[in-house]
Amino acid sequence: MTEYAPLDYLVIAAHPDDAELCLGGTILSLTAQGRRVGVLDLTNGEPTPHGSLEIRARETAAATTLLGLDYRGNLGLPNRALVADLDARKKLAGAIRQLRPRVLLTHYWEDAHPDHVAASALVDAARFWAKLSKTDMPGEPFYPRKIVYFYSMHLRAHVQPSFVIDITPHLEKKLEVVACYHSQFAMGRPAAPPTFLDDVRNLAAYWGYLIGARYGEPFRIREEVGLGNLDHLLL
Numbered sequence: 020m021t022e023y024a025p026l027d028y029l030v031i032a033a034h035p036d037d038a039e040l041c042l043g044g045t046i047l048s049l050t051a052q053g054r055r056v057g058v059l060d061l062t063n064g065e066p067t068p069h070g071s072l073e074i075r076a077r078e079t080a081a082a083t084t085l086l087g088l089d090y091r092g093n094l095g096l097p098n099r100a101l102v103a104d105l106d107a108r109k110k111l112a113g114a115i116r117q118l119r120p121r122v123l124l125t126h127y128w129e130d131a132h133p134d135h136v137a138a139s140a141l142v143d144a145a146r147f148w149a150k151l152s153k154t155d156m157p158g159e160p161f162y163p164r165k166i167v168y169f170y171s172m173h174l175r176a177h178v179q180p181s182f183v184i185d186i187t188p189h190l191e192k193k194l195e196v197v198a199c200y201h202s203q204f205a206m207g208r209p210a211a212p213p214t215f216l217d218d219v220r221n222l223a224a225y226w227g228y229l230i231g232a233r234y235g236e237p238f239r240i241r242e243e244v245g246l247g248n249l250d251h252l253l254l
């Protein structure tokens with residue numbers, strides 16, 4: 020990894036397409052505000068029924084351009100067999116030390132997909148390791164101030180987020196970004212409503228409804244949320 024200017028936000032996701040699907044609207048909102056945002060995918064996401072390495076890389080590149088990301092990388096860990104072991108922790112902690120994001124965003128710790136569960140645990144551990152001194156990891160010790168967890172659509176259960184981000188101005192573009200992954204979200208899926216993209220829109224409408232907005236994306240945080248004053252509770 021070469022030298023990068025520090026990021027404001029780094030999304031760490033198990034597979035290319037997770038970031039787009041789970042928090043594409045929030046990423047678009049941040050990049051529109053000029054924040055420096057990166058996405059680090061832990062695996063290449065293949066094999067899948069309708070994808071290939073070439074197709075997936077092309078889809079990821081198209082989505083990256085639409086999102087306006089400052090950085091996109093892939094850690095090269097094994098898809099379907101992601102494990103939060105010491106080797107993976109060291110590799111990820113080294114990447115965090117080089118990218119120096121203020122905030123990490125990763126999968127919520129409970130999920131139906133074992134790679135997502137492993138990714139969540141791996142990010143927790145790597146955040147801590149990133150600040151260690153007297154180590155052969157690249158970069159300088161660094162500790163991201165917060166970890167924010169996003170939800171995937173695999174676990175069909177009602178979740179209890181800590182907050183919801185208003186993504187109303189960005190929903191249509193989020194759907195475009197998600198649609199870049201044609202091999203994952205169009206091929207082999209029902210063409211009749213509700214399509215996969217209908218589901219994405221409907222979920223966003225539900226979370227938006229709960230905060231008095233048209234569309235939203237939910238997030239969970241373990242540590243306390245600090246507000247400057249009570250006005251920040253309101254949209």
Ligand SMILES: [Zn+2]
Pocket residue numbers: 033034037132135
């Ligand atoms: Zn995934």
